[in-house]
Amino acid sequence: MELEEFRTALDAWLNENAAALVPEHEGLGTLDDQMAQLSKVKRMTYDAGWMRYGWPERIGGLGGSALLRGYLGEALTTRDLVEPGIYSMTEVLAPTMIDYAPPELAAEMVPRLLRGDETWCQGFSEPGTGSNLASLSCRAVRADGGWRVSGQKVWTSLAQYAHRCVLLTRTGTPESAHRGITALFVDMDSPGITIRPIETMHGAPEFCEVFFDDVLVPLDRTLGEENQGWSVAMDLLPYERSTALWHRAAFLHRRLQQVLDRTDTNTLDPAQLGEVTQLLYAFRARSRATQHRLAGGEQLGPETSIDKVLLATTEQAVFDLALDSLPADVAIGEDGPAPRWRSEYLYSRAATIYGGSAEIQRNVIARRLLALGDDR
C-alpha cells in the first residue's frame, strides 16, 4: 500500500473508531493506565491490519514501506491515543529481532509484540555502564545447553511489564570490551530474575533495576553470533533515532499547539515562541529525511546522532516554553491537564540523558562525522 492511500484509509478508520480507541483514563493517567491503553490500541490496530504494514511478511507483517509505520505512530500520537515513548519501543526491538533472531523465533515472537499481547524491554545499561556501553559486566557463561546469566541492569524501561528482554551480556573476558558481548532474548518469567521499579522525578516508575541470579537462557535464544552482541546494539541504536523520533516530533508538535491553544497572549515571549517553532520545523524535516532514507533501504549510521541532538534540544525548548507560559500548570496545578504538563516537563529534562547523552552524541559527531580522530 502506498503512503497516501494508507494515510487516507487510516485516518478514516481512526475517526470511525475514535470512541473505542480513546483512553479510559482522564488526563495523564498512571503508567498502568498508559500500558493498558497501549495494549488496547496495538491490538485494535493490529487486528485491523494497520500495525502490520511496513513489517516483512515473514514475521506476520503485510509488507510495504517503513514510512507506513512512521505515519501510524504519528497519527496515534497526534490524537493522544498512545504515549510516544512507550509506543515507539516496538520500533527499536522488532527490527532487532527480525535482523538477528533465528527466523522461526522472530516469526513466533514479533507478532506478539506488534499486537500488544506482550511487552518487551531492552537490557543494556548497568550501574557501572552508562555512556560507556562496551564496559558492561552482566555475565553469561555456557552451561547445561544454554547460558547462565548473572548480573544487574538498570534504566530498563518497562521491565516490570515485560515478557521478554533483549539483553546484552559479557561473554568474553572483562577486558574484551565490545568484542566480548553477546545479545540474548530472555523470558522475563525465568527463575532468578528480580525487578525493582525506580521512582523517578516525573512520577511514572518507567525505569527499573533488573537483577539476574544464575538465570538459564536456552542457546537458541542467542541473537546473532556469540561475542557479536556489539553489532546487535549498534544496529539497534539508529532505529532508536529514526521512526521513534518521527513519532516524538508529532508529539512535540501537538504539545506546542496546545501551548498556543491554552495560554494568555501576555505570557508568551514572541522571540522564544518563534525560535521553538523554527527548531521543531527543522527537527521534523530532519527526521522526515531520515525516515525516507530508512524506507529506501539505506543503512543508518552516526549521522542519526544529529537527529538525537535535535530532538533533545527541541523537546527541552518546547517544554521550557510550556513552563514559561503555563507556570501554574507545571508548578502548582492539580486539575485537568496540569499533571500531564508537569510530568512531561520533568521528563523532557531526560532528553539530553537517555538514548545516548548529549555529550556522547557530540563525541560521535566529532569522531565519525567530522573525522577529528580519537580523543585519547
Add this chain to the structure above:
Amino acid sequence: MDADVRELFDRSIREATDRHTGDALDAALTDLGWHDALASDDRDAVSILFTRQGASNATSSALDAVMLDALSATADAIVLPALGDWSAPAARMDDRLTVDGLALAPRGRVAIAAMVNGKEVAVTADLGDLDVAPVRGIDPALPLVRVRGSVDATGALPIDWSGAAVPSGQRALAHELTGASRAMLELARQHALEREQFGRPIAMFQAVRHRLAETLVAIETAEAALDGAWIDGSAVSAAMAKALAGRGARTAARHCQQVLAGIGFTTEHPLHLSVRRALVLDQLLGSSKRLTSELGARLIETRELPPLVPL
C-alpha cells in the same frame, strides 16, 4: 536533475565559484547555463550555486536573478530592503515612490518593489536616476550599495513580493549562509587537527570537539529546514530556514573563531572573510532575530502553528 547530472553541475559550479567572483562569475554562470537551470529546476540551481558561493566567499548577481525570476519581472537588478528588513524598500509619496534600500552591484534597469495602499507593486527605473552610494562596512568584499531616491509611480505593476520574491531570496541566502558556515567549520577542523598544544592536536580536547560538533548541528539544522522549505514552498518556511541559517552562521562564526583563536583573528587567515560575509547575509531579507520575533508574534495572533511537511 538526476544524481549524476547534479554532481556534474555541482562540480562545474564549484570550479566557477572557486576561480571567479563578481562579473567574472556572472559570465561563468552564463556559460554554464545556470540561468536555464534556474528556469527548469530552481531547487538544484539555487541550492548548488548559493552553497558554493557562500563557501568560496564569491559574489554574483544571482540573487537578483532568483528574485526577478520569482516576480517574473524583466530588469537587470533588484533593490533589496534596508538592513535587517524584508519588506518592500519603497513607499508612495504623492504620485512618486520613495526608495531607500540596498543592492548588490546593480546595473542598468532596477526593479523596485513598493507597498501602495496595502498592495504590493513594482516599477523599474534606470539606476542613473537614483542616488547610489557604496557601502563598505564590515564586509568590504561584498559589492553592497545603498540606493535612495524617488521614481515615477505610474506604470507600477502588481507583484507578489512577500509571497514569491522574498521567500525565493531567503532560501538562496540561507544556502549561502550554510555554505559560509561549512567553510568556517572546515577551516576550524583543519586547524584543530594540525595545531598541537600540550603535546597533542587540540582536536583531541573535548571542549574543542564539542564546539565543532555544535557547529555541524547548527548547520545541518538549517539545512533540514531548507529541505522542508523547498518541499512545501511556503513563505513561512523560507523565513524559518533563513532565520535558522543566519543564527547557525553566527554560531559557526563564534565556535570556529574560538577554535582558530589567534590565527583566526588575523587577516593572514581566511576565516575573517566568511565571518564578515555571514554577518551581512544574516541581515539581508530579514535578520534571524527579526524573522524569529515576527514569527512568534504572528503565532500569538493566529494561534496556529505553521503546517509541517508531511511524511
